[in-house]
Structures are given as C-alpha cells and as structure tokens.
Amino acid sequence: MTKPAALGQFSAAFRNDFSELLRWRRDVRSFRNDPVDEAALSRCLDTFTLAPSVGLSQPSRIVKVVSPQARQATLENFQRANEKALAGYEGETAQAYANLKLAGLKEAPVQLAVFCDEATEQGKGLGVQTMPEMLHYSVVSAIMQFWLMLRAEGIGLGWVSILDPKALCASLNTPQNWSLVGYLCIGYPEEITREPELERAGWEHRNAHPEIIEC
Numbered sequence: 001m002t003k004p005a006a007l008g009q010f011s012a013a014f015r016n017d018f019s020e021l022l023r024w025r026r027d028v029r030s031f032r033n034d035p036v037d038e039a040a041l042s043r044c045l046d047t048f049t050l051a052p053s054v055g056l057s058q059p060s061r062i063v064k065v066v067s068p069q070a071r072q073a074t075l076e077n078f079q080r081a082n083e084k085a086l087a088g089y090e091g092e093t094a095q096a097y098a099n100l101k102l103a104g105l106k107e108a109p110v111q112l113a114v115f116c117d118e119a120t121e122q123g124k125g126l127g128v129q130t131m132p133e134m135l136h137y138s139v140v141s142a143i144m145q146f147w148l149m150l151r152a153e154g155i156g157l158g159w160v161s162i163l164d165p166k167a168l169c170a171s172l173n174t175p176q177n178w179s180l181v182g183y184l185c186i187g188y189p190e191e192i193t194r195e196p197e198l199e200r201a202g203w204e205h206r207n208a209h210p211e212i213i214e215c
C-alpha cells in the first residue's frame with residue numbers, strides 16, 4: 001500500500017526519487033534566459049520557513065537583486081574577485097582555472113543575495129552562546145533545501161562565492177548586521193547532467209563515500 005506523504009509517511013518509491021533528486025542536483029552556471037515560473041519560485045522560497053535553525057532563530061534574509069545597476073555591481077565584484085583568485089594559481093592549474101565558468105551572473109534571470117541577520121533576537125540566543133557561527137549554518141541549511149526544491153521544480157541554482165562580501169553589502173545597501181552567506185543565480189539550466197561541472201572539467205572529482213572515523 002502506498003504510504004501517504006501528507007501524513008508524514010514516505011514510500012520506498014519516494015525514497016528512491018529523493019535519492020535521484022540528490023544525484024541530479026547540480027550547481028548551475030549556464031542558464032536559459034526565459035523567465036522563471038513565479039508560482040514555482042514562490043513555492044521554493046516558502047521552504048526557507050521550513051528549514052531548521054538554531055533556537056528557531058530563522059536568521060535568513062533574502063534580497064532579490066533586480067535592478068540593472070545592482071546586477072552590474074555584482075558582476076563587476078565577481079570579475080575583480082575572480083581575477084584575484086586566478087592570480088593565486090600557477091601554471092597548468094591557472095590555465096585550468098581560467099577556463100572554468102564559475103558564475104552565471106550575466107544570464108541568470110533571478111538573482112538572490114542571502115544574508116544572515118547576526119543581530120536577530122528571534123531564538124533568544126539559544127544555541128549560539130558558545131558557537132555563534134550556528135546562525136550562519138542555519139542559513140546554509142535553508143539554502144540547501146531551497147536548492148533541492150528548485151531542482152525538483154526543474155529550476156537550477158548556482159551558488160556564487162567568488163565575491164568581496166563587504167563591497168556586495170555596500171552595493172546592495174544592506175543593514176550592518178547582515179552578513180553575506182550566498183549569492184544565488186537561479187533559472188532554467190542550459191543542460192541537465194548527473195556529473196558536477198568541475199568534475200567534467202577535470203578540476204576535481206567527487207568521493208564516492210564519506211570519510212568516517214570511529215573514536
């Protein structure tokens with residue numbers, strides 16, 4: 001008998017599909033330029049409120065970057081940061097790095113800057129006394145499930161971290177206590193694949209098993 005997901009019971013078929021979803025999730029850098037379905041995007045954004053967060057603090061803050069000026073500032077920020085990053089490599093590795101496409105900032109129809117509100121009073125400080133970084137991890141958890149939900153809707157996400165966060169906060173004029181966690185490029189992917197792009201480019205390969213030690 002099929003288990004009813006609406007009652008919190010998940011079937012073997014669902015587990016299999018979920019596992020496939022994890023395998024088919026990709027970091028996307030090449031997007032089609034057709035607009036993203038608004039209703040689908042809205043469903044995905046709602047998952048932010050379902051995410052785990054330390055003390056139930058819900059510290060994610062989302063800025064939808066729409067204006068051409070703000071997008072241009074992000075693109076230039078990335079280009080500067082990427083040039084600096086390239087300068088840190090030598091020889092064949094530098095050549096390989098230069099050939100990678102590491103952001104879809106020119107073409108992604110939807111762009112979100114996701115911040116952590118470090119001054120949030122929600123959660124009353126539970127769980128962050130000794131490890132304040134837990135607030136940031138909470139935002140990462142929310143992004144992760146947003147990413148999966150997008151993928152389930154056929155929408156791709158590319159996480160851009162090659163940015164100067166201070167300059168980005170200045171160009172987006174965000175509150176002082178917000179720190180950047182992820183700049184997300186979103187749209188329909190140009191291609192659908194099971195292999196990470198960096199793996200296909202020969203930059204790095206994915207380990208088949210997690211490293212686990214016992215103590």
Ligand SMILES: Cc1cc2nc3c(=O)[nH]c(=O)nc-3n(C[C@H](O)[C@H](O)[C@H](O)COP(=O)(O)O)c2cc1C
Pocket residue numbers: 025026027028029101102103159160161162195196197198199
């Ligand atoms: C926190 C974080 C930051 C990332 N930043 C970048 C980035 O700036 N540029 C990029 O091309 N990929 C970025 N990625 C994507 C990774 O390169 C990608 O997840 C990895 O190569 C595995 O590929 P997959 O996500 O398609 O499985 C980032 C991923 C994470 C989780």
